[in-house]
Amino acid sequence: KNQVEQSPQSLIILEGKNCTLQCNYTVSPFSNLRWYKQDTGRGPVSLTIMTFSENTKSNGRYTATLDADTKQSSLHITASQLSDSASYICVVSDRGSTLGRLYFGRGTQLTVWP
Amino acid sequence: EADIYQTPRYLVIGTGKKITLECSQTMGHDKMYWYQQDPGMELHLIHYSYGVNSTEKGDLSSESTVSRIRTEHFPLTLESARPSHTSQYLCASSEGSGEETQYFGPGTRLLVL
Numbered sequence: 001k002n003q004v005e006q007s008p009q010s011l012i013i014l015e016g017k018n019c020t021l022q023c024n025y026t027v028s029p030f031s032n033l034r035w036y037k038q039d040t041g042r043g044p045v046s047l048t049i050m051t052f053s054e055n056t057k058s059n060g061r062y063t064a065t066l067d068a069d070t071k072q073s074s075l076h077i078t079a080s081q082l083s084d085s086a087s088y089i090c091v092v093s094d095r096g097s098t099l100g101r102l103y104f105g106r107g108t109q110l111t112v113w114p
Numbered sequence: 115e116a117d118i119y120q121t122p123r124y125l126v127i128g129t130g131k132k133i134t135l136e137c138s139q140t141m142g143h144d145k146m147y148w149y150q151q152d153p154g155m156e157l158h159l160i161h162y163s164y165g166v167n168s169t170e171k172g173d174l175s176s177e178s179t180v181s182r183i184r185t186e187h188f189p190l191t192l193e194s195a196r197p198s199h200t201s202q203y204l205c206a207s208s209e210g211s212g213e214e215t216q217y218f219g220p221g222t223r224l225l226v227l
Binding site: 004009034041042043044045046049089101102104105106107109 | 158
């Protein structure tokens, strides 16, 4: 069964600190993995996308890694800001369908305190 | 910032009422999607469309219906709302090239009393 599991479920950190969010998946065949940021009451916004051959991708203070062998990904946030408070969702796409079916994790709810 | 819009943003309605959630995008995307998301849970695909006059049911069974008469417009309708329909509904679109990123609207939070 294709699944995406994220940990931790929630995380509280102080402003300025770094943190790392985890994503494990069983989706096969694998096409790509995306990290989305979803602010409360808003739709998800794409942060990074990685294909099978990529093992790291950065977007400002966000750095995503991918280990396609162990089917694990992480999202590292550097020097956190209050505006980083949001849910971070790992999304994996399978290969071989015209729809490019997406499998969503439940997200990690990050709260950054001043 | 994605040019995809949803109205209303919030809706409180009584059981049995008919409702239509609007979604429009100005990016000329062929593919559009409707997702349902409960608090703390993953998004579930309920409908999608490859283009005009194309609609398909998603993974999660839903009593809602959709239509795609114009490329930019993908409304979702509930003929008779029930409390079990209370949820957040997210609309998304993508270019349709195969490996594309989906762009999401802000969502509609629906509460059925």
